[in-house]
Each structure stands twice: as structure tokens, then as C-alpha cells.
Amino acid sequence: MPSAKVLKNTQYIELGSYQYWPVLVPRGIRLYTYEQVPGFLRENPYITDGYRAYLTSRLCIKSLFILSNETVNIWSHLLGFFLFFTLGVYDMVAVLPMAGASREDYVIYSISLFCFQVCMLCSVGYHLFCCHRSEKNSRRWMALDYAGVSIGTLGCYVPGVFYAFYCNNYWRQVYLVMVLAMTLAEFFAQIHPLYLTKKWQKLRSVIFCSVVAYGLIPTIHWIWLSGGFSSEIVQWSVLMKSKEGTVVNRQQGRGRLTLTVTRRERRLDHVFRSNRRAPLAQIAKEVNARWVFIPRVLILYLLATVAFIFYVSKVPERYFPGQLNYIGSSHQIWHILVVLMFYWWHQSALFITNYRHSHPCPDYLQHA
Numbered sequence: 001m002p003s004a005k006v007l008k009n010t011q012y013i014e015l016g017s018y019q020y021w022p023v024l025v026p027r028g029i030r031l032y033t034y035e036q037v038p039g040f041l042r043e044n045p046y047i048t049d050g051y052r053a054y055l056t057s058r059l060c061i062k063s064l065f066i067l068s069n070e071t072v073n074i075w076s077h078l079l080g081f082f083l084f085f086t087l088g089v090y091d092m093v094a095v096l097p098m099a100g101a102s103r104e105d106y107v108i109y110s111i112s113l114f115c116f117q118v119c120m121l122c123s124v125g126y127h128l129f130c131c132h133r134s135e136k137n138s139r140r141w142m143a144l145d146y147a148g149v150s151i152g153t154l155g156c157y158v159p160g161v162f163y164a165f166y167c168n169n170y171w172r173q174v175y176l177v178m179v180l181a182m183t184l185a186e187f188f189a190q191i192h193p194l195y196l197t198k199k200w201q202k203l204r205s206v207i208f209c210s211v212v213a214y215g216l217i218p219t220i221h222w223i224w225l226s227g228g229f230s231s232e233i234v235q236w237s238v239l240m241k242s243k244e245g246t247v248v249n250r251q252q253g254r255g256r257l258t259l260t261v262t263r264r265e266r267r268l269d270h271v272f273r274s275n276r277r278a279p280l281a282q283i284a285k286e287v288n289a290r291w292v293f294i295p296r297v298l299i300l301y302l303l304a305t306v307a308f309i310f311y312v313s314k315v316p317e318r319y320f321p322g323q324l325n326y327i328g329s330s331h332q333i334w335h336i337l338v339v340l341m342f343y344w345w346h347q348s349a350l351f352i353t354n355y356r357h358s359h360p361c362p363d364y365l366q367h368a
Contacts (some may be wrong), residue, residue, distance in 0.1 A: 028059050031068055040135045046317040050325045052131035060129045069325050072332040073127040080339040081120035087346060088113040099354055108162050112349065115155025116342045122148025123335070139196055146195075146204070150186045152342065153211055154179065156300070159349040160215065164222045164293060167361035171225075175218045186211055205312060212304055219297055292355050296348040300341060307337035 032051040034042060041053060050069035052060075064074060091109050099105075126145035132138045157179040165172035189207060194200050309315075311334040317324040 029055065029063055029066065038135065040138055041130065044314055044317070044329075044331070046314055046321040047325050047329060048322040054133045055131050056133065057129065057137075060132055063131065064128060067326060069329070070127045070130070072327060072329075073335055074124055076332065076335040076339060077120040077123040077127075080335075080342070081117050081124065083339070084113050084116040084120065084342065084346070087343075088117070091350075095350065099350075100357060101353070104162075105353060108159050109349070112155045112159045112346070115151045115158070116346070119148040119152030119155070119342075120339075122151070142196055143190060146190050147187065149208070150183055150190070150211070152338070154183045155342070156345050157215065159345070159352075160297070161218055163349065163352045163356055164218060166356045168225070171218075171221070179214075182211060182214060209308070212301075215297075215301075219294075223294070292352060296344075296351070300345055300348070303337055303341040303344060307334050307341065310334050310337070 029052065031049065032053050034045060034048045034051065037051045037053040041051060047069050050067075052063050052066075052068050052070065055063065088110070091113070092106070096105055096109065101109075122144045126141040129141045130138050132141075158176070161175045161179060162172060165175060186207060189195060192200075195204065310330040314330050317329045
């Protein structure tokens with residue numbers, strides 16, 4: 001028989017509408033319904049129970065180890081932090097040295113993984129301390145969470161821009177400066193007193209979408225510098241042969257497509273009018289790079305789009321109110337997809353780094 005002391009600190013929480021689990025709750029902590037919590041905690045009316053509220057900082061930390069409607073949110077990004085920290089250590093001591101990485105590569109990877117870790121920790125901090133008895137403190141942690149999202153986005157842009165424009169120093173510097181300026185502008189917007197209010201809820205979403213969608217500009221520019229999708233050389237990379245008889249061999253090796261020009265290099269003035277001296281072999285290498293980059297960028301944006309749809313739509317709990325209070329809510333799915341998105345982009349950066357180191361830059365791109 002459990003002791004009376006244990007029974008006194010045991011609450012039975014509802015999972016769905018049919019299953020009850022006993023959960024040991026530290027003394028001084030209890031779970032509340034949506035109607036019982038203060039207004040600043042009422043973000044999602046479809047999550048009806050499992051709220052922590054009115055806690056001191058010490059009790060907020062203790063609540064890390066209880067099952068509430070924030071448990072999955074906290075632990076998904078806490079584990080995400082340890083994931084990216086471990087990847088950072090492994091990259092620095094094993095992956096990058098084996099790849100013959102330059103000092104710039106180390107800096108880029110350090111910045112990217114540091115941004116991912118900061119994003120994870122800011123999210124953990126907010127979801128852990130949002131239940132603080134002081135609304136002011138809760139709002140501060142919310143602001144830090146939004147700042148973390150901006151920093152995480154920056155962590156995606158830095159390696160993407162650096163390796164996309166790896167062969168063009170001018171545009172690489174231009175886009176890196178623009179991304180940094182855009183991130184700083186986002187920080188200044190977050191300082192505004194109305195930024196965290198419900199009045200600016202839609203504006204916050206617009207700002208976030210604008211910052212993420214901006215990445216399409218350097219992507220399209222890079223495609224244009226490489227000749228565009230309509231160029232004949234791209235059609236050759238798909239059909240594996242040219243209309244004029246230039247043979248291009250397809251070799252499957254470690255998941256990438258290798259293009260080899262078997263006839264004498266020729267000039268494609270009708271394809272690259274601004275790069276009249278670009279031989280076919282050099283163009284073929286960059287077209288190969290395009291098929292390395294583009295699918296990975298598209299998957300990144302697909303993950304970001306799906307995650308954001310879950311975030312704003314409050315699906316699936318919208319259709320099952322009170323059934324997904326603890327596990328399976330939209331915000332938890334958003335958290336998991338964000339970790340997956342960052343991990344995907346980190347792995348893509350490793351793949352693209354190896355590609356860049358094994359394929360010399362075409363002369364025409366260095367002067368584009």
C-alpha cells in the first residue's frame with residue numbers, strides 16, 4: 001500500500017476522455033484546467049487541462065519532471081539541444097577534419113549549430129517558465145522564445161548562403177550581410193511593446209513567413225547564375241544526352257549524380273550570354289551542383305511549411321478538443337518538425353560541403 005504522503009501528492013490526470021494515469025506531482029505544484037489559469041496562459045482553447053500556473057522559478061524547474069501539457073514541448077527541444085551539441089562536437093573532432101575542411105568551414109558550422117542550440121534552449125526556457133506567477137516574467141521568456149526562432153532561422157541561412165554562393169565571393173558577402181541585417185530588424189520588431197500581444201498575432205506570423213520566404217530570393221538568383229531551369233544544359237542533365245551528340249554519362253555514386261563530358265568542350269553562348277567563355281564541362285559541374293542543392297532546399301521548405309501549418313491551425317486538437325491535452329497536440333508536432341528540419345539542413349550542409357570540396361569552382365561563376 002502506498003503511504004498517505006504519496007497519495008496526498010498524487011493527481012490523476014486525464015489523457016483523452018477515457019484513460020487516467022497517476023502522476024506524482026512535487027509539493028506546491030498542481031495542474032489546472034483552461035478556465036482556471038490566468039489569461040496570459042490561455043493560448044489554445046482546445047487544450048483544456050494539464051496547465052501549470054502560479055509557480056515560483058524554483059517550482060517551474062521542478063515541474064520539468066512532471067507530466068503536464070508542456071512536458072513534450074520542453075523535452076523535445078531539450079533533447080534537440082543535446083542532439084545539436086553532440087553533432088557539433090562530432091563535426092569538429094571527426095567529420096570536418098576527415099573532409100579536409102578549411103577554417104571558413106569550421107566557422108560556418110560553428111555558427112549554424114550554435115544558432116540551433118540557442119533556438120532549442122530559448123524554447124525550453126519559455127515552455128518551462130511560462131507558468132511563472134509573474135506575467136511579466138512569462139512574457140520575457142516568450143520574447144526570448146521568439147528571438148530563439150530568429151536565431152535558429154539565421155542558423156539555416158548561414159550555411160545555405162555560404163555554400164550556394166561558394167564560388168562567388170561578392171554575392172556570398174551581399175546575401176550574408178542582408179540576412180544578418182534582416183535578423184537584426186526582426187529583433188528590433190520584437191522589442192516593440194505590442195509585439196507579444198494578441199493584436200499583433202497575425203503580424204508576428206507575417207514577419208516570420210517573410211523572413212523564411214526571403215530565402216527564395218538567393219535561391220532563385222543562384223539558379224539564374226547557374227543558367228536557369230530552361231537552359232539547354234539542364235535539359236541535357238535530365239535526358240543524359242544533347243541534341244547535338246554530346247554524351248553525358250550518369251554514374252550513381254554515394255547518392256549523387258556525376259556528369260562527365262566525353263566530347264571536346266564547347267562554348268554555349270546561347271545558354272549563358274553573360275558568360276561567353278564558360279566551357280561546357282564547367283557549366284555541367286554547376287548544373288550537377290544545382291541538382292544537389294535544389295531538392296534539399298525544397299525539402300527544407302516543405303518541412304518548414306508543414307510545421308507552420310500545424311502551428312497556426314491548431315490541428316489536430318481543433319477536431320479533438322480535450323483529447324490531446326498531453327500528447328499529440330499541434331505545438332508538439334511543430335516542435336518535433338523544427339528539430340527534424342534543423343537536423344535535415346545540418347546533414348544537407350555536410351553533403352554540400354563534400355560536394356564543394358570535390359568539385360572546383362567554374363571560372364565563369366567566380367566572375368558572375
